[in-house]
Amino acid sequence: MRNIFIIGIVLLLLSAYPLYLMGVEVLLGNYAYNRYEVFLHTGENHNYRSADFYGHQITLTDNLEVDPAKLPKDENVYFKTPVKITVDGRDY
Secondary structure, three states: OHHHHHHHHHHHHHOHHHHHHHHHHHHHHHHHHHHHOOEEOOOOOOOOOEEEEOOEEEEEEEOOOOOHHHOOOOOOOOOOOOEEEEEOOEEO
């Protein structure tokens, strides 16, 4: 019984730092959402990649101007594509 208790304490001590980092991440995420008022848009003109940030509409879209011959043949392989960032209709 004592060995199980010691093993539990050791495992708890090993996981203390990752638990601390997770707590900091949750707190900072909540702080950022409360401070900057980020909204998710849905509907015809918006998708899940657009948001309002201080009154500016920001949209992220895939720039899929890639040659089909360069695409991987295996469905399980992911490839990188450039991302188009649009702020208030201007491409950045």
